[in-house]
Amino acid sequence: MGWNFRIGMGRVMTEKKTTSHTRIEGLRGIFVYLFGLSGIINILALTGAFYMLQIYDRALTSGSISTLIALSVLAIGLYLFQGIFDILRSQILVRLGARLDSRLAPLAHEVVIEMPRYGYSTAEAAERGRDVDTLRSFLAGQGPVALFDLPWMPVYLIFVWLLHPMLGMLTVGGALVLALLTLVAEVLTRRHARSMVKISVTRNAVLDSNTRNSDVLHAMGITRRAVERFERANRRHLECQTRTSDIGGTLSGISKVLRMMLQSAILGLGAYLAIKGEMSAGAIIASSIVTARALAPVDQAIAQWKGVVAARRSYHRISETLAVLKDKSALIDLPAPQQNLVVDNITTVAPTTGAVLLSDVSLEVRAGQALGLIGPSGGGKTTLARSILGIWPVLRGSVRIDGADLGQWTDAFFGEHVGYLPQDVALMDGTIAENISRFAETPDARKIIHAAKTAGIHEMIVHLRDGYQTELGPHGTALSAGQRQRIALARALYGDPFLVVLDEPNSNLDAEGEEALTKAIMAVRERGGIVVIVAHRPSALQAVDMVGLVQGGRLTAFGPKEQIIQPSKARPLVVEKSTGGERQKSLVGE
Numbered sequence: 001m002g003w004n005f006r007i008g009m010g011r012v013m014t015e016k017k018t019t020s021h022t023r024i025e026g027l028r029g030i031f032v033y034l035f036g037l038s039g040i041i042n043i044l045a046l047t048g049a050f051y052m053l054q055i056y057d058r059a060l061t062s063g064s065i066s067t068l069i070a071l072s073v074l075a076i077g078l079y080l081f082q083g084i085f086d087i088l089r090s091q092i093l094v095r096l097g098a099r100l101d102s103r104l105a106p107l108a109h110e111v112v113i114e115m116p117r118y119g120y121s122t123a124e125a126a127e128r129g130r131d132v133d134t135l136r137s138f139l140a141g142q143g144p145v146a147l148f149d150l151p152w153m154p155v156y157l158i159f160v161w162l163l164h165p166m167l168g169m170l171t172v173g174g175a176l177v178l179a180l181l182t183l184v185a186e187v188l189t190r191r192h193a194r195s196m197v198k199i200s201v202t203r204n205a206v207l208d209s210n211t212r213n214s215d216v217l218h219a220m221g222i223t224r225r226a227v228e229r230f231e232r233a234n235r236r237h238l239e240c241q242t243r244t245s246d247i248g249g250t251l252s253g254i255s256k257v258l259r260m261m262l263q264s265a266i267l268g269l270g271a272y273l274a275i276k277g278e279m280s281a282g283a284i285i286a287s288s289i290v291t292a293r294a295l296a297p298v299d300q301a302i303a304q305w306k307g308v309v310a311a312r313r314s315y316h317r318i319s320e321t322l323a324v325l326k327d328k329s330a331l332i333d334l335p336a337p338q339q340n341l342v343v344d345n346i347t348t349v350a351p352t353t354g355a356v357l358l359s360d361v362s363l364e365v366r367a368g369q370a371l372g373l374i375g376p377s378g379g380g381k382t383t384l385a386r387s388i389l390g391i392w393p394v395l396r397g398s399v400r401i402d403g404a405d406l407g408q409w410t411d412a413f414f415g416e417h418v419g420y421l422p423q424d425v426a427l428m429d430g431t432i433a434e435n436i437s438r439f440a441e442t443p444d445a446r447k448i449i450h451a452a453k454t455a456g457i458h459e460m461i462v463h464l465r466d467g468y469q470t471e472l473g474p475h476g477t478a479l480s481a482g483q484r485q486r487i488a489l490a491r492a493l494y495g496d497p498f499l500v501v502l503d504e505p506n507s508n509l510d511a512e513g514e515e516a517l518t519k520a521i522m523a524v525r526e527r528g529g530i531v532v533i534v535a536h537r538p539s540a541l542q543a544v545d546m547v548g549l550v551q552g553g554r555l556t557a558f559g560p561k562e563q564i565i566q567p568s569k570a571r572p573l574v575v576e577k578s579t580g581g582e583r584q585k586s587l588v589g590e
């Protein structure tokens with residue numbers, strides 16, 4: 001799965017180059033430091049071998065106890081140093097992981113939030129979110145220690161070489177064979193890691209879809225089938241995991257055996273050289289200890305290779321992910337809008353498939369006006385609403401408020417001047433007050449109550465046991481569909497935004513709710529705001545003065561309400577093949 005915005009990517013990518021990489025590259029200094037630290041640790045790790053050499057060749061031959069004591073004290077000192085540096089290194093790595101996490105997690109989460117907007121499943125988005133976790137836990141584990149030790153292997157090779165060139169050659173040969181094994185591990189694991197991610201996303205997608213459809217599964221008795229579907233996905237996941245672990249296990253077994261053989265070979269060769277009188281007995285033991293230490297990181301790297309590959313993939317994906325984040329830091333706050341909304345010849349494509357959903361739509365709504373969008377189901381009303389709000393980037397054309405293109409708007413601008421009620425209302429986990437105030441840091445009670453009253457839901461809220469502090473839980477399911485819709489309406493109206501876009505706000509409303517809606521639209525118009533409302537039922541159009549007819553991805557009619565909704569004129573406009581046509585005709589006929 002490549003991070004692709006597919007369509008619109010060019011636009012997105014060119015806008016967003018700067019920030020991301022610097023965020024990771026700032027850490028290069030720490031890596032250099034860790035590399036140096038590893039060098040010291042590896043040199044100190046020769047202590048054991050030196051001690052052995054000195055004991056055999058000096059203490060034993062001279063028979064001096066004081067030399068023995070002096071050597072031992074020195075060795076203990078060096079061991080302690082090595083231990084301290086080792087602890088230091090692992091602490092640095094843990095903190096590096098934590099620092100990366102705290103820097104990257106919020107940014108990665110920002111992208112995770114954006115992904116569903118571009119048609120990615122929640123499972124795919126969640127997988128991206130886990131990248132930061134993968135990287136952090138890798139850095140805190142044994143993997144990086146082995147990787148930092150690997151480049152210091154030559155230190156040991158030189159040491160062995162100095163003892164005797166033949167021993168050196170044997171060790172180098174062994175190291176090359178083990179390095180080859182690491183390469184094999186890399187190639188095999190990488191291929192599997194890729195399919196592993198795909199399979200795990202598929203499994204999580206099934207999981208996600210099953211949990212979201214819990215009601216339907218129960219009501220229609222298809223729970224068993226849902227479980228089977230999950231079982232199949234899970235089995236594939238397991239198989240793949242077994243295969244990957246098998247590769248790691250086999251290669252690590254081979255490398256262990258090879259390493260033991262190599263160590264014995266060193267000992268054997270050493271003995272041969274000692275018999276020939278070319279080397280001392282101490283050198284045999286010392287070379288054996290040093291080769292063991294030299295090859296340990298290779299062994300460990302092979303055992304950890306799965307983690308190495310996963311961490312590297314995560315690192316690359318995080319870099320890619322951050323590269324698409326929009327750098328909005330350069331934008332300046334525009335003055336509060338007060339004139340108009342202009343949609344200038346826009347074409348919108350589906351981010352997932354690239355299919356053209358809306359083409360050549362132009363319209364203008366001035367302050368104090370309300371535009372009703374009507375048309376058959378699947379005609380493109382929601383798509384137009386999404387394009388106006390920049391949820392989907394437009395391929396061509398532009399959307400402007402008071403002359404400023406969407407691209408110039410900061411998040412704060414959207415937050416202050418735009419209200420949106422989506423077609424599928426889902427409230428967020430939190431209280432009613434938090435939802436209405438859009439989780440404002442300093443919620444304004446007066447504004448919350450004003451918005452609730454305008455949406456006609458204040459009475460209902462205060463009748464709840466906890467009133468505005470009622471916890472809504474996942475997706476606000478503690479409330480009825482109509483109540484949720486009205487709270488979402490209050491949220492859209494909070495803070496009197498200039499542009500209020502309502503996508504079928506009345507689909508779950510009773511007569512009283514619709515009356516409140518009509519009043520709310522009138523109120524926005526009176527204070528000089530703009531309302532764009534998508535509606536199937538004519539009752540929602542009472543308060544609008546402009547109407548646009550969206551069908552087949554085009555705005556086929558646009559103008560004052562009286563001109564568009566006039567049985568004699570409008571009827572021919574809506575006779576189209578689309579499925580929702582019947583519904584539309586009844587609207588026009590009324």
Ligand SMILES: Nc1ncnc2c1ncn2[C@@H]1O[C@H](COP(=O)(O)OP(=O)(O)OP(=O)(O)O)[C@@H](O)[C@H]1O
Nearest residue numbers: 119350352353357376377378379380381382383384
């Ligand atoms: N995420 C998407 N990816 C691809 N195509 C999409 C996507 N969302 C909508 N479409 C397509 O866009 C077209 C217009 O959909 P849209 O939701 O805008 O219709 P609508 O007019 O709002 O319909 P309704 O009245 O049923 O809400 C449909 O043909 C639909 O299949």
Ligand SMILES: [Mg+2]
Nearest residue numbers: 381382383423
């Ligand atoms: Mg719609």
